[in-house]
Amino acid sequence: KAGVTQTPRYLIKTRGQQVTLSCSPISGHRSVSWYQQTPGQGLQFLFEYFSETQRNKGNFPGRFSGRQFSNSRSEMNVSTLELGDSALYLCASSPGSEAFFGQGTRLTVV
């Protein structure tokens, strides 16, 4: 069974640009959550999608958004990138209990 797949693995963007990250959950998992990990703040919850609906949201500005498609794949978008958005972005899928994490997308904003 394939694990959680995140693409791309690495990304470099300049300030002001926007970026879209993708997460393909484990087949059958309907819940997808996104997390940001930085050296200063550690791991922080961004949002969670379930059956194409945002079920929970963390304390991030509106520049951070996401969506989930009917096949449970999810995308996360960050607009007007700032240097502080440089981080490892992780997604996790869940069948309802345990979370399974992807390898993450390392975003560098220059």
Add this chain to the structure above:
Amino acid sequence: KNEVEQSPQNLTAQEGEFITINCSYSVGISALHWLQQHPGGGIVSLFMLSSGKKKHGRLIATINIQEKHSSLHITASHPRDSAVYICAGENFGNEKLTFGTGTRLTIIP
């Protein structure tokens, strides 16, 4: 004060030693997760527990709901156990995870 706190922040031990990492939380949670993160970023879920104790190979996780405390133990530690261990509390009702700051474990051969 963080809602989920871990100690120690860094831990270096010799191969074979018994390891204990502690996690305390100040809010009500429905479950406590222990995660392992290797260099490069990939995270593996080790345990999810809401009461008592769970064991998987050389890893043991315990939780005391009354004391709002959980521990992760590693027996017969090995250099391949070197990683960052993160505990996370799952909120009641919305499954949102609140993370501790992590414990960086280094096992020396």
